[in-house]
Each structure stands twice: as C-alpha cells, then as structure tokens.
Amino acid sequence: MQRRGHEAPAARARRVMIARRLRLTGPGGGALGATVLLCLVVVGALAPWLAPGDPLDMVARPLTAPFTDPRFPLGTDQLGRNVLAGLIHGARVSITVGGAAAAAAIGVGMVIGTCAGFAGGRLDEALMRVTEAFQTVPTFLLALALVSVLGASAANVVIAIGLSSWPPTARLVRAEVLRLRGADYVDAARVAGRAPLAIAFFEVLPGALQPVVALIGITVGEAILVESALAFLGLSDPNLISWGGMVANGRALLRSAAYLVIFPGIAIAIAVLAVTLAGDGLAARLGLTGVR
C-alpha cells in the first residue's frame, strides 16, 4: 500500500501513549473527576445504609448547628431534618436524574443527527430547522416550561431535560455522519445490499460516536444543574429530597443559618465539576481534545 510516513508505527504509538498519560495525570483532572464521581455514585447507591430512614423525617431539634452534634455532623434544618442524610439521599436523585436526562438527550440527539446526516436533502433540512428552533430557546427555560406543563415528577424532569438538551449532540453527530457518509465502506455496504437504516445505524453511527464522548461530561453536568435549578423552584418531585430543593429550603434562613445553603451548594458544584472533569479526561484519553 502507498501509505507513507516518516515515523515508524512503534515510535508513534509510544509518543501518543506518553502524550495521553501526560494529559491525564499532568493536570490530573480526568482521574480526579472520575474518582469523585465514582464516590458520589457509591454514596448514592448505598444511601439507605449510610443514612437509614427517610431523610425528610424530623430527627432532632431544628437548626442544630453543624459540627456540634456527632450524630448530625452537618446539623439540621428548620424542621429538624438531618442535612448530611439529605445530601446523601440527594446524591442519588441528582445523579440518577442527571444521568437519565443526559442519556435521553444524547439518545435523541444521536437518532436525529444520524437520520438528518445520512438521509440528507429535505429530511435533513427539516430536522435541522427543528433542532435550531429548540436551540433558540434557552435550555433551562424550555425545561421549566415542559415541567410546568407535564407536572412535577422525577420522570417528567428527566423528559423535560432530555427534550431541551439534545440539539448539540444532534448537530455533532450529523456533522460526523456527513463526513463518514461518503466513505468507501458505506458504498461497499450499499453494493452488498444492506438496508439504508442498517447502514446508517450499524455502519456509520458507531464511527461517529467518538466525538460524542466529549459531549457526555458537559451534557450530564448541565443536566445536574438544570435538575437542581428546577428543584430550587419547587418543580421537582416533592417526595424526593434533592440538593436544589435543599438550597431552596435554606434560602429563607440565609442570614441566620447559611450552612443550609452552603452544604448542598458545594455538593452541586462538586458533582458538576467531577462529571465535567471526568468527561474531559475521557475525551482526552480518546485523543479528542479540541473537539468542542
């Protein structure tokens, strides 16, 4: 084959490996983010054992200050609810709702992007106009409107966030599919008689997925933020404790008991940061820096 390079494959592989290692462990972002994220997932999963009972139950004197009672290290709120238990159970809600919403967004984006890119022509035009219509409305406003129409439940929050944050994925996938659509192996699959849908989803889409990885971190992070914001506005399942809801609950006492806002606020910040760092690290590992 006439594939020429001045560099031997072995040398190149080694350089790429070193570069990757540097990128991952130099700033340390990816590994750190992944570790923190893993901790949050474990905490969320083990919530019923780490903090038994309903976190919404009144368990102690209201407004116990943090670091005073060893049974309630982060104190209690105005209704005597354990703040630490709230954070632990809240991790569960934030991560499942954020993850599910991001998965929905990426799933919808992949299907729409693949169809638009592969079909081309009028279908492409139509789908892209719809995508742009969604993009012109700010994500949060759209999610807010959807939840107020659908009603406040965990499932509806997932649907609302999913429906409002798919456009970036759709556009990215479409661009990748457009690039791959003209590849010889796609023509070869056509000549081999594969159906267009099979070609689009089994031959082309897997090749377009790599850059999507770079979007996962941002999409999940944003979904967690939107979920918290919705909860803050009281538009989430009232029977589930969530970090955003805790912030909302504490804001009336901001001057007398600021820790009620600070602790869940820190939790949100840490979760979003961890997800974003982990996503970036993953993208860097796959050699995708600069994709965004």
Next chain:
Amino acid sequence: MTGPVLSLRDLTIRFAPGAEAVRSLSLELARGEVLSLIGESGSGKSATLGAIAGLLPRGAHVSGDLRLAGRDGNLLDPGADRRGVAGREIAMVFQNPGGSLNPVLTIGQHLDEVVRAHRGLGPRAARAASVDLLDRVGLPDPAARAETYPHQPSGGQKQRVAIACALAGEPSILLADEPTTALDATVQAQILDLLLGLVDERGIAMIFVTHDLAVAAAIGDRIAVMRGGRLLETGPARETAAAPRDPYTADLVQAALPFTRAGAARAQVGSAARPKRRDGLALRDIQRSFATRRGPDLIALDGVTLTVAPGEIVGLIGESGSGKTTLGRIAVGLDAPQAGSVLLETQPLDAAKPLPRAQRAAVQMVFQDPLASFNPRLSIARTLSHPLRIHAGLRGRAARDRTFELLRAVGLDPALGARKPHQVSGGQLQRAAIARALAAQPRILVCDEAVASLDVSVRAQVLDVLDQLRRDEGLGILFISHDLGVVQRIADRTIVLWQGRIVEEGPTAELLRAPRDAYTRRLLDAVPEGLTPWRQRSRAAG
C-alpha cells in the same frame, strides 16, 4: 567528473529501539546524475530521503556519514552545522504538490520568500527572480500566475511551482519523493521532461524516489533497489532493469507490468475465440452531469454506451476527471444517470429506484482503496456475512462455511476472516474485497482502480485472481484503471474515455499497437514504454 556531490555511508535509521527502518545503507551521487531509488512501501526509501534532507522526526535515531562536495564534516553528526544545506544545496520535491504549499500565500510570495532568504534580494528583484523561475519550469504566463493562490492551478502546475520553489535556492542536489505518483500520465510525462531538462541544463544531481519501476528505469541513470531498509542492488538503469542480479529485483521486474506497445497481453491468448454472448451488462447513452456552485453544470458522462459480456474483461482507461469512476458507480447502481439506461441481461435496471435484490446482487464492485472500503470496526468475516445473508440467505454455520470457501477462492487463509481490516496487508484485504463482491454471486464485477493502491508484487496476485474468476466462473469484469500496463495485461477489450466521451474502443492489443484517436496517441506517448530510459525517447521524439 570530480568526486561525488553527495556520499552517504552506513546510514542507519531507527524509529524505535530494535526496529531499524534503514540498515547500513551507502550510496553516492555524481554531479548531473539521476539516481532512481525504488522499493515497495515500508522499504525505507522515504526515510532515507528524510535523513539526507534532515527532515526526520525528532524521535528518529540516525547514524552514518553524510558528506556533500565542498562542505566539511559529517552532516549526520548530532551537532553538525546544517545551516544553508536545506534549500541552497539540497532541495526537495514532494509527492503531494498541494500539501507542500501554504494555502494563504500566493505562488509569488512562496517563491519570493525562498529567493530572498537564499540570494538576499530586495522585494522587487525577488519578484522578478520568482517570475523568471516560474517561466523556467514552464508555467504559462508566469507574471500573472505569481499572483494566484496554490489551490487554483492544476496538480501538474502545482508540481511545477513546487519544483520552482526547490530551484529558487540554486541547489546542487534535488531530492524528489514520488513527485509524479499523484499525476496523470500525460502530466507525469511533462514533469519528467522538466526534471530531466533541469538536470541536463544545470548539472543538478537528483535522487528520484518511486515505486514504479517503469518510471525509475525511464528517468534514472542508475537504479538503487531497496527492500526492508536495505539496499539490495545498485547499477546502471538499463542493465539493472534488463538483467537484475538480485532475485528480489528480478521479481520486481517480473511484476512491474510495464506498458509495451508491441507486447500482446497474456490474458488475451484464447479469449478472442470465446463466443460473444449478449447477456451481460449494457450501458446505453449514459448522460450524467453534476451541478457546480457557479457556472455551468459539469458534464461527467456524455452519451456513453458500453457492454460487458460474461467472461469478458473490459478495460476502461482515462485520466482523472474523464468520468470513468462515475461510469463504474452507475454500473453498480451507486449513482443514477440523468438519461440513458442500464441493462442487465437485456432487462433494464433503474438505478434511481430500489432494485429487487437478485438484480442488485448481479453487479458488484471492488473499490480502489481496500482499507477504506472495509468498515474498520468489523472483522472481515463479519463484513462478508452481510451480502451472504442478504443475497444468498445464508446464516450461522452455512454463512461461515461459505465465507471460508470464498476466502480460499481468492487465495486467502480462512483464518484471516477473524481479523480486523487494519490487521492484514493491503493485498490480502483487496482479495477479501473481491471475496465480498463474490459473496453476492454476481455476474458482473466492476473494479475501480482495484490494484492502483497495491504494491507491484501484490498487484500481480490480485490480477491473477480476477483473471481466474473470469475463466472459471464466467464473470464479466469492467476494469477501470489509469495504468496502461495493467490494462494491457488483463483486458480483452479496452475503452478510452476522455472528457466524458468514449474516444476509442477496440481489442486491447490492437488499440495499443495502432491507436486511431489523437487523444489515445497522446496518452500512449506519455507512458514510459517498457523499461527504457526517457531521454532516449525524448531525443527520438524531438
């Protein structure tokens, strides 16, 4: 003649510990001499040029002794003073002329830069010198050309510009890395003429790297053959090509398939007697044009009619842009003509509509680049399983058995089916591509430059497979190629396409021996014939 202008001793290049790309290579270059460096991909020829020019990547470990006439010291020493070597003493011309030119600078700015750096001229004098250089490399209207950007001229003209850039520093040595590989035959001929003219006129010594033995023999005074990082043989071009001493060189000569007007194709023996059947593939009055962003539509095919009978190999030759690839795509139904019809066994096919699978299966395709035509994520057997399921209705064990059978039929070890495309060689993969095409049990096979991206030694194997399929299975083959030598070996009939029209058509031997059309003659004149030096031909012609 005074001593060599360049002498290289014991050059060894390592990109990774223990993996030597080039092993103790020595060569000399005399003033005004052309040395053709030939070898297959991975033989180390480009790395050798890189070491001489000082262009190897930083990680490469280079040892040896490189000396230039009139310069002290070994240039390969780590601390060697290389200032003034690149450009002024050694200049380089690359394979892809577009890639070596910066798209945001005009052609004149490229040259001005080099001229000013090497000759210390002011802006106006530099531009005059640049225009003079463009004139010398045969670019029409050089003053106006200097104002244009590199994407505007054609590939051949870009290569002329790159050569002008190389000459700007008045080098005594020119390193040319496959400078004509990406060019059409007629353009290649012009560039070879230009390079040889410069060598003769200015006494420049040149190392010309190529994988094409015919070109190597045509341009070189001497030929050096490389394989696996070693220099196998060096000798006068003529003798080396005619009577190679090394067995590998002999294989290379055997496999080179150079074009010769007089030589009758091996494939044609016996094929003339085959009864002409009419139930193959027929394309009638095919019309295809493409819309361009501005200006009139680009007419790719203008009323093309051709037939491919079962058991017949039809060669389709033409330069890039002649419409041959579009024609192949229409034949398999990947593209639809605006007018005209495609008939298979006298049944019309409509490329614009989904076809009954049995018909679609009947015309299959082998693409130019095997690596691009396989999905990189699927194993070869997996890719083969699709047409087997769709066209032959085979699944599971039956499909696996048939896959093995197909791989064996194209001379591959069935165990290769488990590998991913990048884990096998180009030649093996191209044979797997033929197996994939056969899985649909076609009656017609369209091969679009199917051997163009393969090394010469592998080319012959793939051609043998095709020839055997036509003989044993009665497969009709439309063989699209720009390589006359290959078409001559394999095609019974040859069709010459030029600017979307068929200009000539006939039995291959006859057509190549006595072309009637002016364009065909021009095309044939441009190809190095046999393994003879180009200069003799130029002299005879001029």
